Amino acid sequence: AQSVTQPDIHITVSEGASLELRCNYSYGATPYLFWYVQSPGQGLQLLLKYFSGDTLVQGIKGFEAEFKRSQSSFNLRKPSVHWSDAAEYFCAVGGLQGAQKLVFGQGTRLTINP
Amino acid sequence: ETGVTQSPTHLIKTRGQQVTLRCSSQSGHNTVSWYQQALGQGPQFIFQYYREEENGRGNFPPRFSGLQFPNYSSELNVNALELDDSALYLCASSQPGQGGYGYTFGSGTRLTVV
Numbered sequence: 001a002q003s004v005t006q007p008d009i010h011i012t013v014s015e016g017a018s019l020e021l022r023c024n025y026s027y028g029a030t031p032y033l034f035w036y037v038q039s040p041g042q043g044l045q046l047l048l049k050y051f052s053g054d055t056l057v058q059g060i061k062g063f064e065a066e067f068k069r070s071q072s073s074f075n076l077r078k079p080s081v082h083w084s085d086a087a088e089y090f091c092a093v094g095g096l097q098g099a100q101k102l103v104f105g106q107g108t109r110l111t112i113n114p
Numbered sequence: 115e116t117g118v119t120q121s122p123t124h125l126i127k128t129r130g131q132q133v134t135l136r137c138s139s140q141s142g143h144n145t146v147s148w149y150q151q152a153l154g155q156g157p158q159f160i161f162q163y164y165r166e167e168e169n170g171r172g173n174f175p176p177r178f179s180g181l182q183f184p185n186y187s188s189e190l191n192v193n194a195l196e197l198d199d200s201a202l203y204l205c206a207s208s209q210p211g212q213g214g215y216g217y218t219f220g221s222g223t224r225l226t227v228v
Contacts, residue, residue: 104156
């Protein structure tokens with residue numbers, strides 16, 4: 001069965017500092033991997049996705065993620081965070097067969113210190 | 115291009131009652147998925163509809179049911195509401211074949227069961 005673990009429930013960083021959010025997945029084949037962001041009272045916005053090819057994926061808002069098959073990880077990074085990046089971040093995995101169902105992690109809440 | 119619209123945005127129901135949540139798909143999208151997001155958790159897949167047929171279902175009891183209409187809008191119905199059904203319900207529309215998993219999420223309906 002597919003599963004996603006986000007080890008950090010809450011992370012606080014200073015504005016301008018670098019950021020890395022961790023994500024580990026469990027899946028029996030090559031997965032589709034996603035990072036979504038959710039602001040309070042809002043739905044989910046796709047930051048980036050990995051299907052195949054280059055393991056370093058660029059997304060919107062200056063985010064990137066790296067797929068590491070050997071570590072079953074798909075960590076999200078940003079070199080310099082802005083106060084507007086404060087939100088909840090979700091990693092998700094999807095399979096190739098059947099319904100396009102996403103399995104989400106528990107989420108990491110990001111707080112930005114001024 | 116319109117996004118995904120969900121209604122109502124908030125509602126309060128009493129345990130044992132029935133509720134219907136509505137979702138209008140993004141223009142051109144023929145697949146609708148529903149997710150339940152409990153407080154502090156990641157979204158969980160309820161089911162997906164493609165061309166008015168259920169196309170996959172998560173681990174939810176039969177009292178969770180859905181419909182998709184010819185215009186690709188959708189309803190989520192929950193019977194015999196329980197306190198644990200209190201959550202944010204997210205609808206996402208997509209168009210299979212265009213990169214896969216091209217979800218657009220709505221802002222959700224916040225259901226409170228008392």
